[in-house]
Amino acid sequence: MTADLHVVGRSVPRSDGVGHVTGRTLFTTDRSFPGMLHLKVVRSPVHHALVRGIDLSEAERVPGFVRALTHVDVPHNVYTILGLIGVEPEEEFVLAEDRVRYKGEPIVAIVAETEAAALEAVACVRLDLEELPAVFDVEEALRPGAPIVTHWGNNTFMYEGHPCRRVRFGDVEAAFARADHIVEGVYNTKPIEHAPTETTACIAVPEANGRYAVYTNTQALYFSLDNTAIILQVPGSRLHFIGGTVGGAFGGKVDVIVEPLATLAAMKTGRPVKYAFARWEEMQVSSTRSAWRIYVKDGVMRDGRIVARKVTSYADSGAYSRQTPYALTKHAANAAGPYAIPNVSIDAYCVYTNHVPSSAMRGFGITMASFAIEVQMDRIAEAVGLDPWSVRFLNAYRNGDMKPHRKRAEDATLIETMQAAAAFVGHELTPEQAAMTSDPRREGGE
């Protein structure tokens, strides 16, 4: 097939490369429009509190102040990003109502003639908050008596009646009972930031025909448009979203945070409105990768074969779940690793805490599973006296194997990839390892 290809498979220079390296690529906030206003947000200074009152009187006297927006201005203030694909319940507040659930949660949006005026007015808003106990650890959040973050009475996302996304394959307990070794590990990871070069931003521009053009660096134009239409309760046809080259995203620009407020402000003022995160907002307020705690328990035979794997995972979604419920589903489908294990049980919990919300990030639900499983594989190797390569070759999944989520493996090449890596670094494989393939039929059946 390769011989017939003319262009696919060739390292043609990237079409936007010269623009990038000469600084001529146009990014969202390189644009400016006549009469453009600037939006900045008053954020919760505490992790969990009741909102008793908001005093805007001093802010309104700041020269350049145009108007403030609070939750009463937002037509559909409570939303869930994944509501578009049927995920329930609606839970996140575009602007806080009677309670804030994380430090940095938006409470008031200020629109002003200049960025400086917007920042000054933000600093002049007086909040009357009554602080509440907060919870920050995923397992503490699940204990009886823990502060409740959500508005429905517990701190877990519910998956069709279960407090976690489950995978049940074979009988792990029976396999543990007959295993020669039980190998256990607990893996903890901290939140990280996507750290894009270009911060999250958009500019909403009213057009003469009653529509709004929204220039945005979202990763998903229609996802952002549809969520904005729901929040603002306008037909999607009144919105026109325009993207372009994004200055790094890594999953951090799938949340729909800036577009609804900027568009609402453009509707209320009739003028273009820019809402761009400052670097500190990107660092401290935008979604992170979840912190994870992953318990792995493996039943292993004397020869190194894994006969059972039980994974219990907790992802810290922070105060709102955003994309995290789906990350747990993806995690559950992949948490056993690329190995053929006949008995697998996975419980993956999406837990609410008073941390900044986490959401999608590169490797969505899988990066930290790979960390846990691949360190665990070395633990197993040590327990049975194998080298790290051998334990992986011994357990590698192959075409035709049934994965724990009951999808048969089709495009497996783990073995070939490990063989290539061994050759690349000069690691000598055993003759048996060198002869293995991911297609059992090519080895004469099994």
Next chain:
Amino acid sequence: MAKLRGTGIAAVNYPTGMNLGGDPSQALIHATTSGSFVVTLSATDLGQGLRTVIAQIAAETLGVGVDDVFIDTADTDTGPHDMGTFASRATHRVGNAVIAAAKEAREALLEVAAEELEASRDDLETDGLGNIRVRGAPGRSVKVTDIASLAQFTYGRTISGRGAWMKPRSAVDPETGAMDPDSTEAHACTVAEVEVDTETGVVTVISIKSAYEVGRQVNPALVHGQIVGGAWMGMSHALYETTTPYYPDPGHRPKDFSEYLMPGAHETPEIDCVVLEYPSSNGPYGVKGIGEMTANSPIPAIVNAIYHATGVRIDELPVTPELVLRGLEAKERHASGGVTPSTAGD
């Protein structure tokens, strides 16, 4: 005190695309009077080079040069629907949609060429260099640019195509977790070499060497860029980054790049790779997605290398110098008992 070296490995697979709610992408293609083709999308380029690889796929299918294909994307008034650029899906989904659109446009192109050449459509072929010729008849050929112009001004025809690709929605069984969550799996195996300073706890990554299996490389330089960039990002996750240094304590959050540490050029190790191609059954020209996965295997490979170097098993990220030193101290304390030291519960 010593500087100890070790190597560690990790092997992973990674799914292409998703399924919840269905996973669709669409594309439109039309020829201009100058004979170039415009591919209209609403998928965004995040800097990974989507425009370039989509132009390559379109050119390949149309049978024209890549310089004659332009990508017009990221506008919801002009671009047909796209789910978004995430889930390692864009090259796979958009690529499939573009192939469908390009096939339709190519048919329209060849129909006009057949009339102009007074030949049967089935006897025509493209040479990938901008020419349409009659198979087995040297000399009987016409330029794509001429056909594009003739189509509009002589034949009154449009040379255009529509394409869509979708992975249908697949619900998850809430009891067993049975699901069809992806389209294919790419693979990686990474070998990391580290040096650990037992006095300071600082881990220096010497090299990150990987084998990747990606189905089909549309653009090997861009694949290499993903692998190198992802290895750097994985190393950064493994050793440097967190927004919450004392998690679960929410304090001490960094506010900028002077407080949020990432490796600089000085800390960036040798990063190299080999790439295998086992074409997938459902990707464009056999593509599998590798956008996300390149940050994954470097993390456990580095952590396993630290164990190989020091005998300290690390169970948490990021692996700070403090964590390494505490692990080394615990190892000394447990040395007589022969217990494998672990940072868990420390």
